[in-house]
Amino acid sequence: MSLKLRLTIMNFLQFFIWGAWLITIGGYWFKTMEWSGTEFGAIFSTMGIASIFMPAISGIIADRLIGAEKLLGIFHIIGAVILCLLPEVASPSMFFVVMLINMIFYMPTISLSITVAYSALTKNNMDIVKVYPPIRVWGTVGFIVAMWTVSLAKIETSAAQFYVAAAASALLGIYSFFLPKCDTNKGGSEKSFVEALGLDAFQLFKQKKMALFFIFSMLLGAALQLTNAYGDIFLHEFDSNPLFADSIAVKYPAIIMSISQVSETLFILAIPFFLKRFGIKNVMLMSMFAWVLRFGLFGIGDPGSGLVWIIISCIVYGMAFDFFNISGSLYVESQTDEKIRASAQGLFMMMTNGFGAVLGSSVSGVVIDKFFTITENGNSVRDWPNIWFAFAAYSLVVAILFAVTFKHKHDPKEVESFSH
Template identity: 35%
Template sequence: MNVMNARLSVMMFLQFFIWGGWFVTLGTFLTTTLAASGGQVGMAFSTQSWGAIIAPFFVGLIADRFFNAERILAVLHLLGAVLLFQLYRAPDFSAFYPYVLAYMLVYMPTLALVNAVAFRQIKDPAREFSRIRVWGTVGWIVAGIVISFGFAWDAQQAIAAGGLRNTFLMSAVASLVLGLYSFSLPKTAPLKSTADAPGIKQMLGADALGLLKDRSYLVFFLASILICIPLAFYYQNANPFLAEIGVTNPTAKMALGQVSEVLFMLLLPLFIQRFGIKIALLVGMLAWALRYVLFAYGNNGDQAFMLLIGIALHGVCYDFFFVCGQIYTDAKAPERFRSSAQGLITLATYGVGMLIGFWVAGQITDHFTAQNGHDWRSIWLFPAGFSVGVLLCFALAFKGRGGEKEAMPSTV
């Protein structure tokens, strides 16, 4: 790895260490330390969706036109460090929520900015970017290991004592470091003219709306939004579930999902070439249903292996549907609309889909909450059944020609 790629890898590591350092344990922190309801937890998680909706406007209208990307990245992470410190200090949910909303509005644009910095500095993106981006996944994994094995903040006694509050302080320090480090990154100037920068229609994916006239793509598009509802259950409830039933080092064990994500990312191109896009998408949806059934019937005793398998299925769940969907979108869209099409599917899933999903997850969690805890089996069976419903509708309605193998890019 050359010096430039090493510097960019450090940037990616810190970028996702920050996010993984507090987001995984957020649900547990809110329900224990701040005594938040399921609806309030859903509100907190939905700030990610609001950030995803706002981010394209910020990056497209400001970063791509007027300022160096690395400088905006630095300023946003320095501001993020202040907001994370305020989250560390928040005494209750009413004080916590405005800061987490502000933080996600600040953080989500940085995901596009680190990509912009990386792509503009490397010579062969197709070959080099994945090697740089993987360090982001490593950063997320390391954050979980630090929380569980380094400081044991997610141990039951530590949780009861408010130990998870320290995750925000740790992430604030990392955000401060990345903010300062970003000033040293290579200059990534804005596009030379406003004509080169994406317009409102492109940022919203409006240029790609014509894709929805294709029945197969419309079915995929709607399925992508709907499958985000069960996805939200995992992000919102997995860590509180594991902590509540007494699983030791739950945050570190959840990092198995990111390890799985890397492994299945390597297998995905081979699977698509062998079986086609439709089968890959169906496998992804089936994995969601299977994961939640495993969570529903697993326990912290002799069925603990079911929980670990459910966590490890994250790679299949995410890669075989969302990454596969990005490949499918890229293949279906005309070349001039490909960026716009990716913007459309991202806005629909991480914006609209996840926003709905976190609300539904909060309502279902509240419905199955009692004084002595949660009815986790009923909570997990809801997204399991929902995933099966989406799978069946997709299998019947998606009429890809020849298994959509012709949609595979030749480079995959």
């Protein structure tokens, strides 16, 4: 089996696991368990809480103690067991605890899978910029296949979605032990205590450029959390309107939202061209302005005549997500020493899916409840157009600040260096 195919299978399963429940868990929560919306928001924060510390810690372990591919396998096997426990939980508070434990083991596997891929491609003298995006795109395909599997099997509101994710997690856990070996850097006695633990990766914050990069990673991570948390709910709440109750978007919101992941596959393949033509900073800046469009188009969309705007928004999502996340990981790869790259990728994950996710879920929840929710006939009604416009304004401010403060001159040789 070729190296590309082995890494392709890894990426497919990595994101199939997540796609099997991330978008559809709301249906299980509200329809089957009939739990409250306030507690539901806490479930999405588990990804952020886990990402604050686990990717960095796992990166340190992978750099110093255990090969990234073995750690990837161990975490996925544990995750499979935990996913099987979720359907047995009967209270929202305990569900939060079990989901948090699941996320503690799942979130670091995202950066670990990147480390495994980059390490294997580098050892085989392959051009990462050219070779990795077509491999990573299969992760997005896996996410889409999982969403469609759950939707078409009519288990969007069923606990069966967790068993589907668990089966994929167990399979990837076993498969990971047969992936290319990643080297560890077990330091000698001449290294300091900080270096021996791999904590020297945190010293990247002392560099102004890297500190700014990680701060903006957090702010963009918040934007991603907004679309994850509210996109599906946004479409579901149109079911109370007789004009839209029977529309395709309301009946199959997961399938409509999956257009975003389809778009990802196209934009991932475009990354090599954009990186070499415009440079890493401009590509990341394009991502930020794409978030402005993503939210703004949702603001003017609806499941009826406005469905076209929702679909275009989902298409724009591909650029918004890929151009920062993939380019950002490549930026980290180019700016850090090979001895701390797994730790640095963990830091990147910590800022985007950790602090960024917590920031996005906590602040947005307060803002929506205080400024964009009214009570009609005893029911809470959210002002979705203005919610999305507020998110768009936030993204615009972030984009402008990034353009002004982040200094990085495009050097084609830097991009070419990924092949060495």
